[in-house]
Amino acid sequence: MKRVYVNEEWCLGCHLCEYNCAFANSGKPNMAVALKGKPIFPNIHVEGDDKITYAVSCRHCEDPICVRSCIAGALSKSDAGVVQIDHSRCVGCYTCLLVCPYGALAPGADGLMSKCELCLTNGLGEPACVAGCPNRAIVYEEREVI
Secondary structure, three states, X not given: OOEXXXXXXXXXXXXXXXXXXXXXXXOOOOHHHHHOOOOOOOOOEEEEOOOOEEEEOOOOOOOOXXXXXXXXXXXXXXXXXXXXXXXXXXXOXXXXXXXXXXXXXXXXXXXXXXXXXXXXXXXXXXXXXXXXXXXXXXEEEOOOOO
């Protein structure tokens, strides 16, 4: 399965992946209208310090503990292997946030949980964070699982 991977040595810490993600999932046709002067809620997050930065997003685990832990049954794994959130079922308890070993989930604008769904639900086909990374630090590819 193709997943988002980060090559930390190439990450500039520019946060453009966050802005592209937030825009892609905003449902608005114009980035300035969607994001200017508003807090953003991306499904990918840049972490790090002045020496190394890296983007954190869902790893779509083989056996996702977030799915098993969701008390509302809002998280599921599709046949394609993508871990998805049914926002109509999410109660905002943050249990998935607490159990994810990668810190890949975060509250969205509405207080309900949000996470990377590989831009499959917004119709882009390729994750917006990958397309918008100026240094190609973020890639969308299939790798052998070790």
